[in-house]
Amino acid sequence: MWGGRYASGPAEIMEEINASIDFDKRMARQDIQGSLAHAAMLAETGILSREDVAAISGGLKTVFEEIEAGSFTFSRALEDIHMNIESRLKDLIGPVAGRLHTGRSRNDQVATDNRLWVRDTIDTLDAQIRDLQMALAEKAHGFAGAVMPGFTHLQSAQPVTFGHHLLAYVEMLGRDRGRLADARKRLNECPLGAAALAGTSFPIDREMTAKALGFDRPTANSLDSVADRDFALETLSAASICAVHLSRFSEEIVLWMTPQFAFIRLSDKFTTGSSIMPQKKNPDAAELIRGKSGRIFGALQALLVVMKGLPLTYSKDMQEDKEGMFDALQSLSLCLAAMTGMVHDMEPDTRAMKRWAGAGFSTATDLADWLVRVLDMPFRDAHHVTGRLVAMAEAQKTGLEKLSLAQMQSVEPRITDEIFKVLGVERSVKSRVSYGGTAPANVKRQARRWLTRLEKEAG
Numbered sequence: 500m501w502g503g504r505y506a507s508g509p510a511e512i513m514e515e516i517n518a519s520i521d522f523d524k525r526m527a528r529q530d531i532q533g534s535l536a537h538a539a540m541l542a543e544t545g546i547l548s549r550e551d552v553a554a555i556s557g558g559l560k561t562v563f564e565e566i567e568a569g570s571f572t573f574s575r576a577l578e579d580i581h582m583n584i585e586s587r588l589k590d591l592i593g594p595v596a597g598r599l600h601t602g603r604s605r606n607d608q609v610a611t612d613n614r615l616w617v618r619d620t621i622d623t624l625d626a627q628i629r630d631l632q633m634a635l636a637e638k639a640h641g642f643a644g645a646v647m648p649g650f651t652h653l654q655s656a657q658p659v660t661f662g663h664h665l666l667a668y669v670e671m672l673g674r675d676r677g678r679l680a681d682a683r684k685r686l687n688e689c690p691l692g693a694a695a696l697a698g699t700s701f702p703i704d705r706e707m708t709a710k711a712l713g714f715d716r717p718t719a720n721s722l723d724s725v726a727d728r729d730f731a732l733e734t735l736s737a738a739s740i741c742a743v744h745l746s747r748f749s750e751e752i753v754l755w756m757t758p759q760f761a762f763i764r765l766s767d768k769f770t771t772g773s774s775i776m777p778q779k780k781n782p783d784a785a786e787l788i789r790g791k792s793g794r795i796f797g798a799l800q801a802l803l804v805v806m807k808g809l810p811l812t813y814s815k816d817m818q819e820d821k822e823g824m825f826d827a828l829q830s831l832s833l834c835l836a837a838m839t840g841m842v843h844d845m846e847p848d849t850r851a852m853k854r855w856a857g858a859g860f861s862t863a864t865d866l867a868d869w870l871v872r873v874l875d876m877p878f879r880d881a882h883h884v885t886g887r888l889v890a891m892a893e894a895q896k897t898g899l900e901k902l903s904l905a906q907m908q909s910v911e912p913r914i915t916d917e918i919f920k921v922l923g924v925e926r927s928v929k930s931r932v933s934y935g936g937t938a939p940a941n942v943k944r945q946a947r948r949w950l951t952r953l954e955k956e957a958g
């Protein structure tokens with residue numbers, strides 16, 4: 500491509516470190532899409548003749564078919580996807596192929612391809628997150644009233660419902676989609692036509708190529724156009740936060756799957772056995788989702804570090820934007836699919852969850868609230884009285900509901916046997932009717948609201 504100035508080819512090791520074709524061939528579709536739009540614009544503006552552009556477009560389509568069919572030979576000597584495609588175009592249609600690069604550079608070309616690829620991927624991820632939300636909301640609707648322990652510090656805190664717990668993740672995933680949509684909005688400007696860095700002297704029509712490629716508008720500054728990788732960073736940030744959510748949920752699945760918790764069962768589809776311990780059913784899918792979050796965060800970190808010291812505009816360092824990003828976003832996609840499958844597969848053991856919902860004096864707050872409501876005690880005093888009752892029950896190795904009325908009255912004489920009504924876990928969750936609270940009727944309503952919304956979005 501630069502044979503004019505060059506007398507010899509690159510060292511073998513130069514070719515090795517320079518080539519990106521092994522990973523950027525993933526952008527073949529986007530590269531051809533971009534070239535077709537660029538070529539059409541060159542014809543429309545009269546920069547190239549219609550015949551030349553017809554030959555170029557026809558050739559590009561053939562190249563794409565070859566790539567799709569798997570018959571295209573990728574060459575490392577040709578460095579990257581852009582030059583591989585252009586070189587094959589030349590084989591197919593002859594020297595006229597060389598006219599395609601009029602008024603553009605690989606710098607704006609790769610920025611365009613990259614944005615198109617990220618945009619496509621965001622759209623896929625959005626639909627996948629929506630599917631996961633749907634699976635969670637369906638399960639939440641079915642188990643809106645299934646009582647389970649709610650934890651803080653992983654200590655029994657207050658009873659909640661399984662549906663409520665699942666809907667917490669639906670909310671998180673909703674924000675993840677919001678962040679991706681936000682990133683998509685900002686990335687949707689077209690760098691094509693910024694050329695190497697300064698723009699071009701050809702009378703190109705950037706509005707036209709932007710529109711043809713589904714961008715909202717062309718980017719406004721040619722230097723920024725080729726130097727910017729914010730769109731990748733922003734998408735990786737959103738992906739990382741989503742991965743945090745999937746990882747936390749995975750951790751809970753791992754915990755819930757232990758015989759000690761035994762809150763859920765997963766079928767053979769999402770577990771593996773052990774080669775030595777015949778009884779084992781390991782939650783590998785959840786563990787892998789938890790584990791893959793590491794490479795997703797890593798890709799974000801790596802790109803931040805790659806970019807932070809680069810002077811404007813393009814430097815070859817920026818070729819390092821792709822591998823990690825491809826891997827991270829595809830890993831997230833895989834995790835989302837596996838998580839959705841697992842949620843469908845998951846069978847809660849409502850008896851086990853209910854049994855443990857009452858453990859650890861989890862209705863102590865209900866008792867304190869009763870003292871406030873019925874005896875008009877200030878909450879801090881009620882907290883103290885309840886604390887003494889908990890200590891008493893603990894000393895007797897029993898639950899609060901097992902204390903006798905006389906024992907209760909030895910701590911606070913005004914207590915009546917009405918108090919026992921608030922010590923059950925069912926009663927406890929039913930009472931949490933504040934907006935966003937865990938009362939089963941609330942949870943059912945929220946699950947239905949989500950399902951209606953998600954079904955509408957799915958169309």
Ligand code: ARG
Pocket residue numbers: 519523579605606609813815817818819
């Ligand atoms: N393969 C290159 C990349 O991914 C394409 C851009 C090359 N531009 C250049 N000036 N060498 O960044």
